[in-house]
Amino acid sequence: MGSDAHLSVTHLVLTNKIRxxxxxxxxxxxxxxxxxxxxxxxxxxxxxxxxxDPPFFxxxxxxAASQSSAIPYPPATAELHHxxxxxxxxxxxxxxxxxxxxxxxxxxxAVGVDLTRRDIQNQAKKQGRPWxxxxxxxxxxxxxxxxxxxxxxxxxxxxxxxxxxxxxxQHGNTSQMIWNLAEIISTLSKLVTLRAGDLLFTxxxxxxxxxxxxxxxxxxxxxxxxxxxxxx
Ligand code: MN
Numbered sequence: 001m002g003s004d005a006h007l008s009v010t011h012l013v014l015t016n017k018i019r020x021x022x023x024x025x026x027x028x029x030x031x032x033x034x035x036x037x038x039x040x041x042x043x044x045x046x047x048x049x050x051x052x053d054p055p056f057f058x059x060x061x062x063x064a065a066s067q068s069s070a071i072p073y074p075p076a077t078a079e080l081h082h083x084x085x086x087x088x089x090x091x092x093x094x095x096x097x098x099x100x101x102x103x104x105x106x107x108x109x110a111v112g113v114d115l116t117r118r119d120i121q122n123q124a125k126k127q128g129r130p131w132x133x134x135x136x137x138x139x140x141x142x143x144x145x146x147x148x149x150x151x152x153x154x155x156x157x158x159x160x161x162x163x164x165x166x167x168x169x170q171h172g173n174t175s176q177m178i179w180n181l182a183e184i185i186s187t188l189s190k191l192v193t194l195r196a197g198d199l200l201f202t203x204x205x206x207x208x209x210x211x212x213x214x215x216x217x218x219x220x221x222x223x224x225x226x227x228x229x230x231x232x
Pocket of ligand 1: 035036083203204
C-alpha cells in the first residue's frame, strides 16, 4: 500500500435520508431488507415452487435508497430488471415481535422498485454464490416519498402497478402476498433486531422485465405517492 492514501470525507455520506410526503420530515435509512419470492406467480416465473419454498430475505446497502428522478443504468449488466414493491418503513426497535403486534412497528409506507441485475443473479444462482452484486448496487432501491402509516390505514389490499414508457408491465394486489406485512416483520425480527430507519421491500408480483436507458418508469400503489424516474 502507498503511504499517501487518504480519507476523502467530502464524499462520505453518513446517513441517507429520504423525504416524507409532507415535504418537511426526512426519514434516515438505517438498513434495507427485501423479501424474495413473496407473490406466488412471481415465484413461479423465477422457477420456484411457492407451495414448497417459503419466501426469504436479502439486503441492500442503505445508500441504495434513492428519490432521484434520474436513475443511472448500472454497470456490469445487460439485463436490468424492475420489481415494483410496497415498502414498509420501521419506526421503532423490536426483536421476536409477535405477528399480533407487528403492524405497530410500521411508521410509514412508500412505493419502491427493487432493481435487479438479473444476469448477475442468474449466474450467482447457478454457482451457489451470494446475490449481493445482483441486488445491492448504487441506486438499486428507488423509493417514493413516505406516507405515515396512520394516513394510509389498511395496506393489505392495495393495487400495485408499474408502467414503462406508458405500457403496463406488472399489476397485482398486496393481498396476493404469501407472507403478509405482519408475518414479514415478525419473521425478520427473529433473525435481526429491527430498528427505526429499516426499510422493508415486501416482494413483487409477476411480470418483472428489462429496463433500458431512456425508459420512463412509473410505479404506483393505491393511497401512496407515485414513484417516477428515468433510466439514464
Ligand atoms: Mn424483489
